[in-house]
Amino acid sequence: MDYDVLLIGSGFGALTAAALLTKRGLKVCVLEQAKYPGGCATSYKRKGYWFETGATTLVGLDKHMPLRYLLNELDLQIPMRNLEPPMQVHLPNGEVLTRYGNLGAWIAEAERVFGKYKQREFWEHCYRVSQQVWQTSLEQRSFPFSNVKDLLKAATRVRPAQLSLLPAAFRTMHDVLLKYDLLQNHLFVDFVNEQLLITAQNHAAEVNELFGATALCYTLYSNYYVDGGLINLVNPVVDYITSNGGVVKYGQQVKAVDSLRKGYKVTTAKDSYFSRFVISGIPLNNTQELFTDKSIKQKLQLYLLPSDKLNGAFTMSLVLDGMVAPDVLHQQVHVPDGLPIIGSKSIFISFSHPADKLRAKAGEVLASVSTHVPHPEKLYIQQKEQVETGILCALERAGILDQASIKYTQSATPGAWIFWTNRAYGAVGGYPQYKSIKPWQMKDARLDHKGAYVCGDTVYPGQGIVGVCLSGIIAAEKLWQDHY
Structure with a gap:
């Protein structure tokens, strides 16, 4: 076998599992299709700026929380800025509500x-x-x-x-x-x-x-802000893996996973790898497509959610010149009449910290904007300029953005998310919660009860960095419990 464990994708759940299994002495290899680690919880560089890929808020570091557990287990220190208050909400009646951290x-x-x-x-x-x-x-x-x-x-x-x-x-x-x-x-x-x-x-x-x-x-x-973007939360975990004998390979899009008599064969566009165990860190819909084992496909079918049960996102990355970021970096703006085309009734925007000199130049501020797109497979957005205009006008009306200060902008539809991440339908944010699906009915970490496991935002417990971190902790623990 080339490795003890192969991990598909470098989302934060997969990196969590990889790091914990590395700590226990297993030889791990993470296969990532992109050139940056972290999946939807990372940053990417464009035009000299570091933009957030998806997630912008960081929680999970208090007592009894998964991210705190992980950093303690790995003995990692992440430089962060505490945000207080964490958020403001602009309500439909024009009222501005401050979400203080103190109860x-x-x-x-x-x-x-x-x-x-x-x-x-x-x-x-x-x-x-x-x-x-x-x-x-x-x-x-x-x-x-x-x-x-x-x-x-x-x-x-x-x-x-x-x-x-x-x-x-x-x-x-x-x-x-x-x-x-x-x-x-x-x-x-x-x-x-x-x-x-x-x-x-x-x-x-x-x-x-x-x-x-x-x-x-x-x-x-x-709630915390990481200077330089969330990639500076991800990179220390990657460094832990590689400095303790693990490997992270980029540009390795996995095409198929075959179950062998002992172990698994993982084929990418460039090579084939063999391992005793495999952990999929990508969505269940994508995981089902990769495994050639019919029994795994059939079991996963019971848990898959179609596009009409999922959400995509319309996102915008902005460079603002000469504008001062608001004192509260995370803002939600209600849009009671809904945005053009997509109908979303709220917008979330996060600004870079004014003291963060790593993401933008002096005098400039970055902003990450996102809003929900229901049924992303069906809602193919061709006139994205209409959505952009609706978002920017709503943010300007709320008094938190001056369109005249925009130096650079780029936007992404669910179609762009498919291109960037290959996530089925371009769905992001994980599987939504539904009353018909109780917590114990969500997919657990085991795929075949032999050596294949899964983690990420479409399995228990679900969304967010802290959620996928917990899923990685559980996947690593169940693998160890089953075989050691």
Whole structure:
């Protein structure tokens, strides 16, 4: 065998698994089709500027959170700037809402904007649930269960507080809003729905309470900015892998994975590699296409979501000359009438930090803009200039962007995402949460119960850097549990 473990893609979930398995002494090789590592959680250089690929916010470094666990395990220090407050939201009525990181300050702000009725009770409840979810996620790393060992291991780690979370898997955030009599507060419901769309890729009627409460409370945990872009979070993990005997190969688009009597053959456009184990870090839809084993294809078919259940993104990268970044770097702008063509009702924009001298020149600011595109396979965007104009005008009306300051702009449709990443349909952000899919029904890390595994944003637990980090932790742990 060439390697103990081959990993397909260098998204943050795959890099997490690769680093943890490298630490345990396995010989790993990461195969990445692009020239930069990190997948949708990295940066790329163009025109002398470092733009973010997709993700811009960084959480997960507090106690009981997966990214903190990973950095502690690898003994890595990442230079970061704490963001307080993490975010502002421009509501349909023109009100600007500041999402403070302190729970008390945030509740006071929510009461100021939405009224005092039941806001404190709602947010205290959501925060309690989110704390329990984060702690449980690392305690129960054999979840979702797919063999007897998983169950036995889970039994040794069970706590009463974990069991108290179970009913929340059967309730949606719509149910929670109903419980606190907040459904009649339409401004608040709109706010909740657009916030959930950022983090859970769906609205309150579909997102279960476990994911929804945690998603709504992500600004109540430490939020960070990484100078030079998120690639400076990714590169230290890559360096750990390569300095401890692992290999990361770029320009290696995987074409097929064949199951052998002992191990796997992974064929790229350039070469073939052999390994005892394989971990796919790419979406389930793409993973199914690569494996030639019919039993794996059939098993994965049960978990695949079609395009009409997914979201793509329309993204813009801007260079702004002579404009000062707002004090709050992350902003969400509601667009109640919807954007042209795509109909999206909110825009998310992140600015580079004014003290970050690595991403842009002095006197210039970078901005990353994104908005959702439903059913990306069907919604082929030909007049993207109309979407661009709609976005820029909405941002200017909100007072956070001066179009006259734009020095350079580039935009990307789901079609561009297919070209850049090969992700099926150009879908990004992972699989949305749906009430019909409980957490234990999400795809777990095992593909064939022999030596093939999967991680990333389309398996448990889902979206975001912190989510895919946890999926990588689980994949590494289950591989080790199964074979060592």
